[in-house]
Amino acid sequence: MTTPTTTAPAPGATDPGDGSVTAARLRAICTEVSNRYLERGGVVKALVACMLAGQHSLLLGPPGTAKSELARDLTSRIDGAELWEILLSKYSDPKKMFGPVDVAALMKGVYQQVWDGRATRAHIAFIDEIFKCGSGALNELLAFLNERLYHPESGGAPIACPLISAITASNELPTAEESAAVYDRLLVRIEVDYLSDEANFTQLLRSAVDAGTPAIPTTVPLADLQTAVRVHVPRVAVPDGVIDAIGALRASLRLAGLVASDRRWRQSVRLLQASAWLDGRQAVTTNDLEMLAHVLWNVPAERPTVEREVAQVVNPDGRLAFDLLDGIEEIAAQLAQMAGKSREELADWAIKEAQGKLAKAERDLTELRKKSEAAGRSTATIDEVIARKRAVHAQVLTDALGFNTSTVNL
Known part of the structure; x- marks a missing residue:
């Protein structure tokens, strides 16, 4: 898929209300990040589209493939957003993630938690080693990803979290059944590997010696991103022809023995709308169905089949x-x-x-x-x-x- 332009609007430019400036900024961000992380252009666009769809993503690949660095670079481009990052382990304490006990208040006999700087205040999250989450934190993490809620330790009404999207990363797929519940909540799943092109590898080595003068990164205001997620993307039209193409894809995947849940298919429609809007269009086309190659596989062995079936429908x-x-x-x-x-x-x-x-x-x-x-x-x-x-x-x-x-x- 191609985007109409990669030129960022002037830093002081404001969005006229139709989202065009925001979309242009996001396209420029895609270009800048893709230029920095070689062979990751499709990865970056899928992550941004997933963010615009208000869904969560997974970067799956071996260590040393810049998963964490790419995620940090991308999430840092949202000006004014509260970012939350954590490296999970089976010992991760839910209180550490969502709000530790306020010791000063506790000494006065008041039990309360500190929310600032924790997941409860985050607009964007980066969760590394997502499948190493222990059982103690699992339910809270699921509620955080699903409903954007956290249930305080002291009880009472759950706290609404302003989370837009989470980018997660892992070196391996989940092995425990309890981790599979988290895996199911990650709509976009992307495999990343080491560089395959010799010229890109050489460029990588040269960048270690001379990284050049870093350009001022393009950013997008948090309020504009929120408006895009809540207003502009949902307004993108989905023609009947696209719906028919999705039905044909579902049928062909079933014949190949691959079945995705109804929930995953429904959520993928918003991803298609996000893809179209990011490209500067007000209607989804069959070209946007390429995004589904990141959605409809469960294990990496299924990905080539999904890619082929998607390609048959798209082109x-x-x-x-x-x-x-x-x-x-x-x-x-x-x-x-x-x-x-x-x-x-x-x-x-x-x-x-x-x-x-x-x-x-x-x-x-x-x-x-x-x-x-x-x-x-x-x-x-x-x-x-x-x-x-x-x-x-x-x-x-x-x-x-x-x-x-x-x-x-x-």
Whole structure:
């Protein structure tokens, strides 16, 4: 999916009331954060759309993939918001999370909790190691994510929390049944991995030496974000054709043995509205259904099937791109299996097999992209496959032929 513009409004610009300035600011934020965190463009946009939908997200991936740093960078762009961050463990105390006991008041015989700086006052939350939440804090965390409520230790009426959205992170999926309840409340689930493109890896290394002069980050006022979530996004139209496409996607996933709950399907409609609004549109199109690739899988093994079925509904050419991806991944697997072979054997395989197959994949993908672009369909899926092809091609040239591809545009 593409956005109309990535130019941020002037710092002093105010929103005219239609949300256009807020949307432009958020698009600029997406661009800035994506430029800083390589190979994370789709991740950033999905996180922002989830925030606009008033839902919660999960970054799932191994340590060292910048999950926490990206989440902090993104959440810090909301000017005036109360941010709350915590690293959970099975020993996390609900009082520490939502409000510790006021010791000064307790010494005077009054039991009360301190809310400032805790989840109870947060507009945006970042919860790291979300599935390590112990049973003692589980119910309160669920109420916080679901109903935006906290039940005080002293009893009485629950406290309404101003939470808009939570970004969570984990290195692994939940194993305990009790943690699965939290997992179910995270609408958007995104896998992140180490950098795959050699040129991006080289850029990462260079940034450790010379990060350059940081630009003034674009921000969005809290009040404007709240208005977008409560007013502008819900007003985005969802045409009957999109509803029919969602029904067709549900049917195709069921045939593949994948079933999502009715609640998850219903919540995903708001995510589609957020995607359209973020792009500057007042109606959802089938292109926005690409967001559902982050919503409809339960375990990572299901994600490729979901991506293919979503691509078939959004853009049949995208499904063909995934078919080409299978051949590209086969070449990557063959290269991994040849570890330890002589340079002569590697070069012979690369020249006789890999190079020709990758060149043909490049031509086919280029044609698919031109066809999709001419038809006005999303090219996001095709672009992702093209990026993967170029990463694999660079790896073949480096490992098998000894080329330095860091400055080569494949």
